[in-house]
Every structure is written in structure tokens, then in C-alpha cells.
């Protein structure tokens with residue numbers, strides 16, 4: 038299916054944050070654009086915003102003066118919808134209100150030509166439900182941009198039950214021609230990104246609720262060790278807790294109260310107190326001028342030891358052994374079946390598998406047991422987060438921490454929380470992603486693309502599961518489920534199935 042040609046006029050309805058950004062994108066791609074809003078001042082502000090963005094790009098040398106002028110000239114303000122009746126594509130970005138959107142699309146149906154495509158930028162309403170008010174719902178689809186639309190690459194092309202495939206395909210090709218990264222999704226609450234991303238906030242809030250660590254320590258585990266661009270608490274502070282809590286509630290309600298999406302009482306309290314994040318000056322962090330910035334917990338310096346023994350296969354954490362050796366620590370190897378560990382100064386240290394250190398110490402009959410969290414790359418991670426068994430001695434702990442410090446690692450400690458921070462978060466993201474694939478919301482490739490370009494995750498959750506091994510991820514979730522006894526950690530049946538296949542992977546090759 039080919040993209041709409043640039044002579045097709047695009048009508049953007051709603052000139053707020055999203056509408057003006059979308060108008061910018063369509064005009065930059067060469068389309069004549071009508072920009073409409075019920076408030077004339079909003080149209081003016083929207084167009085001024087586009088002009089400002091274009092000037093910024095010219096200033097940065099990313100856009101020529103003439104091109105910027107031509108782009109702006111293509112954005113034509115209209116104060117009556119009827120003036121845009123020759124548009125071939127209408128993109129709605131008005132308030133997130135079902136009746137308002139339905140009324141608008143009914144009006145557009147009567148106004149635009151029969152071949153015109155209708156698109157909505159809704160982030161939470163069902164495309165099927167919006168379309169139910171139309172005579173021809175087959176020409177309506179979701180065209181879900183991310184904020185800010187000119188900069189964020191991802192566009193979710195969302196099909197309702199009645200959406201014609203050709204309409205979705207044309208929008209896909211058009212978004213691509215506009216320089217975006219489109220993905221197909223079917224209409225379900227949160228589509229791909231707003232649903233699959235829930236555990237990124239949810240698991241961090243759970244660890245905080247259990248008083249496993251302070252926000253800055255949890256943020257550091259995900260940002261510095263796992264490579265996420267922002268920690269969950271700083272990200273929620275940026276998004277605004279009112280917005281983030283509303284999305285969490287809407288996804289929870291839309292899935293009929295599925296426990297996986299249970300919103301957080303801690304976040305509810307922040308909203309109640311007006312601590313909405315950066316925009317109100319305070320959220321998890323204090324943004325007042327001169328306020329001290331909460332720092333992640335760092336273990337004080339300890340003496341290390343000169344020898345370590347790697348027992349068995351160390352899997353993804355293998356580069357840690359090389360880092361110890363590079364720091365002049367003599368590393369011996371001892372064969373053993375199954376997942377391995379390192380012995381340092383009497384302590385046994387291993388990658389978490391979703392059990393607590395305290396439980397594993399009992400099951401493996403070793404008192405001095407310490408677990409470490411997931412890192413995206415153990416060869417380069419600057420920081421490692423550890424949790425120790427209740428029975429672990431101070432001496433063994435100090436020797437281990439000192440040795441890791443000798444190898445150049447900053448060591449953070451959290452309480453003995455199952456699956457620590459990074460591991461349980463990535464496992465739950467992969468679990469949610471697997472469910473979205475299972476339910477036919479999107480392909481594995483599109484789910485991963487959506488998470489990389491819609492949230493800037495360092496890699497897609499399913500590619501991450503492939504790297505760790507789906508069987509390992511499934512085991513982590515099984516251990517979390519057993520630990521908490523909660524349905525929240527139930528394993529996606531697709532993940533279970535892929536985990537059982539010999540060499541099973543979500544992505545081929």
C-alpha cells in the first residue's frame with residue numbers, strides 16, 4: 038500500500054500540544070495542512086509554536102531558511118471546518134473525551150469526500166467505540182503520535198474492529214513517508230506502549246512500597262545498570278503524577294481490574310498532596326531551587342580480597358569474572374552443573390532468579406549469600422545493585438563489596454527484595470509484551486519497535502528476554518509469583534510456550 042501523495046491536504050483538528058506538532062510533521066513532509074480549533078487563540082498559539090520549532094531547527098543548522106518558511110506557509114489556519122472540506126486525511130487531536138470525538142467525526146463524515154481517511158490521536162479511547170458512532174467506521178483508524186510529535190519517531194497505527202486494512206496500511210506507509218517509525222496495533226486499552234510500559238512504573242513503586250530502597254537508588258539501578266534513559270521515579274516526576282496516575286487507572290479499569298495493572302497508593306497520595314512532579318516543584322524529588330538532590334545509596338569503601346572462584350556457568354554475568362581478573366584478582370574456575378556463582382572471601386554471589394537471597398540461602402544451605410541485579414552489560418556497567426540474605430555475615434559482605442569495588446564497580450545495596458529492581462522490571466516488561474503478542478495486539482517485532490521508539494528503552498523487552506533466555510525469564514516470574522502469591526506475576530502463556538521450545542526465542546535469527 039502506498040503513502041498518501043503530498044498533494045493530499047491534511048486537516049488537523051485541535052491545535053494544542055499534539056495537534057500543532059502533528060501539523061508540523063505533515064507540513065514538513067510537504068502536505069498542505071489545515072489547522073483547526075474551536076478556539077481561535079489556540080490556532081494562533083499552535084502556529085506560533087510551529088514557527089518557533091522551525092526557527093530552532095534553522096538555528097541548529099538542521100533546516101534551511103527557505104524550507105522552514107515553506108513548511109510554515111503550508112500550515113493554513115481555518116476557523117470553520119467547512120473551509121477544509123477538500124482534505125483527504127483528517128487527524129483529530131482534541132480533548133480526550135469520547136462524545137466530543139464522536140460528534141466531531143460524525144460532522145467530518147458529512148463534510149469530507151468519500152475517499153477521505155479519518156484518524157484519531159486518542160491515547161486511551163477505543164477506536165472501535167469512537168467508530169461505532171459513524172456510518173462508515175471502516176475509514177477510521179488511530180494514528181497515535183507521541184509527545185513531542187516532531188521529535189518522537191513512533192506512531193502507533195491502531196485498527197478498530199471495523200477499520201479496513203487498506204486504511205491502516207495507507208496510514209502506515211504515510212507515517213513512514215513522514216519520517217516516522219510506524220507500527221500496527223489493534224485497539225485495546227493502552228495500545229502497545231502505554232500498556233507494555235506499565236510495569237516500568239509498577240515494579241519500581243512496589244519495591245518502594247516494600248521499602249526496598251529509596252527512589253534515587255531504584256532509579257540508579259534502572260538507569261545506570263540497565264541502560265534505561267531515565268529511572269521510573271524521575272520519569273514519573275517528568276510526566277506528572279496526575280497524568281501517569283490517570284493513565285494507570287484508565288488501563289486498570291479498562292482491563293476490568295486485572296491485578297497486573299493495580300495502581301499505586303503511594304502515587305495516589307502524591308496526587309492528593311499536589312506533588313505532581315517537576316511541574317509543581319515536587320514529586321518523588323524536590324525541585325525547589327537549592328533543594329538537595331537525593332543521591333542513590335552507595336556502599337562505603339571496604340577491603341577486598343585477592344582471589345575469587347567462578348563456579349559453573351555464569352551466563353550473562355560472565356564479564357564480571359573478566360573485570361575481577363583485569364583488576365588483578367586471581368580468578369579460579371570450578372566446574373558445576375547449572376547456573377553458576379562467584380565465591381569471594383567466603384561469600385557466594387549470584388545473579389538473582391526472582392527468589393530472595395534469604396530464601397535461596399536456606400535452599401542452597403549457604404549463609405553468606407548475596408544476589409546481584411540485572412545489568413544490560415556486565416562488562417561496562419558502572420554500578421551493581423546487591424541484596425544480601427538475612428543470615429549473611431558482615432565480614433563476608435564487606436569482603437565481597439570491597440572486591441567488586443576493586444574491580445571498579447560502584448556498589449549499591451537494596452533490601453532483600455525478590456528479583457531486586459532491574460531483573461523483576463525487565464521480566465515483567467517482557468511478560469506484558471508477550472501477552473500483547475499472544476493476544477494479537479501487535480507482532481513481536483512491532484512491540485519491540487514501539488518500546489524502543491515510543492519510550493527510548495535500550496532494547497525491546499522481547500529481544501531482552503531472548504538475550505537472557507525465555508526459560509530464565511519465565512523462572513524469574515514463577516519465583517516472583519510464588520514469593521508474592523499474587524496473580525500479578527502470572528506468566529504469559531506465550532512466554533511459557535516459547536520457554537519450553539528448544540532454543541526458543543521471540544525473534545527468529
Ligand code: NAI
Nearest residue numbers: 051052053054055056074075079130131132133159160184
Ligand atoms: P491540548 O489540551 O493541548 O489540546 C487540545 C485542543 O483541542 C485545545 O486547543 C482545544 O481548544 C481543542 N478542542 C477541544 N475541543 C475541540 C473540538 N470539538 N474541535 C476542535 N478543537 C477542539 O491536548 P493534547 O495534549 O494536545 O491532546 C490532544 C489529544 O491527543 C488527546 O486525545 C490526547 O489524549 C492525545 N494525546 C496526547 C498526548 C500528550 O502527551 N499530550 C500524547 C498522545 C496523544
